[in-house]
Every structure is written in structure tokens, then in C-alpha cells.
Amino acid sequence: MGGDFGPRNIVQASIACLSATPSLHLTLVGQPSLLEDLLSGLSAADRARLQIVAASEVVGMDEKPSQALRGKPDSSMRVALELVRDGKAHACVSAGNTGALMALSRFVLKTLPGIDRPAMVAAIPTQAGYCQLLDLGANVDCTAQNLVEFAVMGSVAAQALGVNRPRVALLNIGTEDIKGNQQVKLAATLLQNARGLNYVGFVEGDGLYRGEADVVVCDGFVGNILLKSSEGLALMIAARIEKLFKGGVMSRLAGAVAMPLLKRLQADLAPARHNGASFLGLQGIVVKSHGSAGVQGLQSAIQRALIEIQENLPQRLHGRLEDLLP
Template identity: 70%
Template sequence: MSASIIAIDAMGGDFGPRCIVPASLDCLEEIPSLHLVLVGQASLIEELIAQRPGVDRARLHVQHASEVIAMDDAPAQVLRRKTDSSMRVALDMVQQGRANACVSAGNTGALMALSRFVLKTLPGIDRPAIVSAIPTNNGFCHLLDLGANVDCSPEQLYQFAVMGSVAAEVLGTPAPRVALLNVGTEMIKGNQQVKLAAQLLQEAGSVNYTGFIEGDGLYRGEADVVVCDGFVGNIVLKSSEGLAKMIALRIEAIFKRHWAGRLVGLVALPLLARVKNELAPAQYNGASLLGLQGIVVKSHGSAGRAGFKSAIRRALKEIEEDLPQRLSGKLEDLLL
């Protein structure tokens, strides 16, 4: 297997380099073909690397960047003023061919704006979309957009459907079922954008479009790709994460309430731990910015060490599958 080089924005996210650097070094140890460039405040990054004996420095490079993008920085200001931020430098490395992908847990708006500016979109794509895996009854589905575009035209929703379908197929789902998230499954329901997007998908026949899907159908696994605007998608994602945590806490509280519950809990604990692990956000962390001329993966800002490792692994998978090039080839046939 050939070497894959990933540029890591080491300064992003809620926990910054003290989480990102150890997670990156974990992946470096576990994946022999992986090469990493940690981008950010070099002295701090080197200090954290020094705490880890036996690091293979032949596969690890530190690239200094003098600026850090805060979570509340406006994207327009970042574009104009923070040209030496860790996020910008990591994206520049992808654009220059010095890295195959960029992973960041930083400001989502800034990452989207910088990615569009530095890497540009693929032909036929108006705006990139954020896509991630969502657990379902029979595995997972790809949900997009997750917050990059809060207002979308029917044409953009159609583009998201095509991109999501191609990406799902490239990543291992043959003839993926594509659905539009809606308030009902009947054709008369939904807003004008969703109705017109459905019409475009039906007329084009470019994807395996199965119609509208409701929120509960998403979790039943009735589609492999679910499309919506970023406003709806972000709410779905955050609500899902919150619900999963609430259920886990409720079950734990019930078992601890009295001695009988604690006894049952001892018996059920292995099964509950397995379910919790399967539904853990860390397992699905790592959202791709689809539609760019390069690979960019967004880690959840609150992701811990395990979660950030998942984001790196997603980037590595997309490198191995040459996702942008394969996406470009298929989009050329379907959209242009």
C-alpha cells in the first residue's frame, strides 16, 4: 500500500492539540502506511510529541502556523486576515499536493469557506455539502447536508443527492437508495424546494431515488443516502447525539436506583456496553466536505481522542478510494 499523507489542523476543536496530537500519534502507530503533518504552534506540538516515546519521526512532520482560528471567528474575516492559521496552512498543503487530505475539528464555517476558496468545487457543483454516517437499525446511512448550507435550492439538493449516491457507492454500498428527508412520504407534502428537488430526481433518473423519507424511516434504515438542507440536517444530527446520550443516562440511572436494578444491571452490562459502543458518536465521527477538488474531513469540535482517530481513518479511506477523482468522473456524466 502506498503512503498517504494527511495534514492535521492540530489547533482546532474544543480540546485542541492536547487531544489531537495524541490521537494522531495513535493512528501513526496503528497504520504503517500513514504519514502525518501536524500543523499549528510548533513548540507546543513538539512538547506533546516529546511525551510519547518511540514516535516514528520519519512519518511525522510538524509545520508551524502562527495563527489559530477561534470557534467564533467569522468566515469572511478568516479569509481576509488569518492567512497563516493552522487550518489555512493545512488546506494549502492539500492544494499544493504536499498532502492528500486535511482533517480539522475547528470552526465549521471557516473550514467550509477556506476549503471552497483554496481547493475550489468540482465541475457542476455549486456548493460543497457536509456528509457523515448515521447509525440505523441495519447499519448506517449517509446524511447530507449537515450544516454547510442552511438554505438550499432544488438544484443544490439534487446535486447533494448525486454526490451522496456516488460517495456511498465508492465507499462500498452498491446502487445506494437515495431519499429526500421530508415531513411525510406523500408527494403533496413538504416545502417547495423539496418537492422540486424530488421532481428533478425523478426526471433525471441519475440515482436510485426512492422518494421521501420521514425521520423515523432514517433510523429504520429505509435509505442508504438521506438528503436535506443544512439547517434540518444539523438539527437531526445534534438531536440524535443528544437522544442517544439521554437514553444511556436514563438506563444507567434505572439500574442504580435500587438493589434489584443493580443486580439486573450486572447481567445486562455486557450487552448494554456493546450497544453503547455501536451507537457512540466517536464511531461515526468524521464528516466529509463533498464536492471539493480535494479531501477535507471535519471532526466534531467536541470529539475526544477516539473520535478524532475516526476522522483520520475516514480521510484515509477517502484517499485510498481516490474519492474526489472518482466523484468528478461520475458527476461529469450525471450533472454536466
């Protein structure tokens, strides 16, 4: 029921995913009459793999997490998470209020043993491939210990995605030991002593895009600013190039060559909007799609949830945490 456009895009994405993935079963949680109306185009065969679970309340996009937690026992977000907790669903996908989703996820699903606060992670494109950046906004203020946990979780997630001995770095404003705030400096000391982790030190903002690490760790304030400013910059560059390419015949030819690449790059640079971001560290799978995600973005988020189900990500994390946490 959440997100900037309510259930409309979510239902459309659900319909598309059901038809693309015959083994998929989906449960929509929300106001049944509203959802039924939006489902009118669905074939009977696909409709059989979709159920609706009623939830009478909706968490607003600017509602305080504490309000969603205490004041709305029957919100669609909460009911969806309870389905995961009770084994009635393998994963929860939401485009709703990030802070509320995190608070409710922690309360309903609980964190894995050894994890204080779950983190939000997404893959960011670099000159060398991708890096897993976390946290992306779920945890605004972080202790050094939180950052260490993010490092461990990011490392395990990167391994699950096929990276061998992922290089883990702390995002900082310099690479020398004396640089950074207290949390980052202390986290560096802790990570240097962490067993079984390929910690490679500090990485700066430009180093991230040069591909100096496979996992880049920061607090949620910094990660969110980095992610959104990157989106904004990619859009600005595309807009400037587009304008340039409207100049003359030659420019239009150049534009025809460059535009598809730029569009792909833009999508790549807005992972939360386009591909979904994962909550790591919970006893269950939760994928957050951007509040303003389009149908395709929501489809990607559902697909990401499917991959994490196949990879058994929470169980993998659980298995590795005891070895890795200092």
C-alpha cells in the same frame, strides 16, 4: 490548533495513529513550539514520519467564516488545506470551526465541476444498517439544485462504501407529493428525472431510522438538528436505563448486559463526534472531527481520511458527476 481543546487531543491522536499505521505520514500544522512540547512522548522512529509546518494564526471556534477567509492568511486551517492543494498532503483533518473550514476548503481546494456547494456527510445507524445523511451543517440554506447535488454526491459516496444501487431519499415532513417546503418539492421533481440515480422519494424522520434509504438528503440546518438531537436522545435514554438498572440485584444484572450495547449505540449515534464527517464535492479530501472530539474520535477521523485516500473518493466523484448530474 482548533477544536474545543486546542492541539492537545489532536497531537495525542496523531501519536496513536502513527504507531498503529506504519505507512502513515502526518503533518501537524500550527504553532511549532506548542506542538513540539506535546510531542515529547513520541519515539524517534515515529517522529521521523511526522513533520510540523508552521502557521502563526488560529481560527477561533466562534469566528465568522468571512473573517477566517479574509483576515487570517496564515491560519493553521488554511495552511493545512494549502498542503492538500499543493499535493504535499493527501487529506486534511480538522476539529476546528465548521463554517470556516468549509469556506476555506471551497476557496483553497475549489469544488468539483458541477458542484455549487460541498456537503458534510456521515453514516447514521438505522434498523437496516447505515444511511449516509447529508448535509450535516455546512450549508444552512439550500436551493433545490444544492439538494440534488447532495443526492448525487451521497449516492456516489455510499457506492464507494460498498452499497449497490443506493436508495436515495429526500428528508421531508410527509411522504405525499404536496408535503414540504418549496426547495424540497422542487428537488423531488428534479430527482425524479435524474439519470442513473436510484431516487426513492421522500422519507420522514422515523423512516430514516427504519432504514428506508441508504442516502438521506436535507439542508444543513435540518441535518445538524437531526444529528445532534439524536445524540442527545441516545444519551437521555442511556441515562434513564442506567438509572433504572441501579435499582436492585436483578436490575444490576440487566444493566451489566445492556450497558455495553448502549455505550456502543451512543458512539454510533454521534458520528461527527466519534467517526468524523466528510466534506464531499471538493477537489481534495477534508474530514471534519467534532470540536469536542476526544482522542479516539480524532483517531477515527484520521482513519476515515485514510479510507477516502485509498478509495480515491474525489476522483470517483468527479468521474460519476458528469453521468449523474441532470
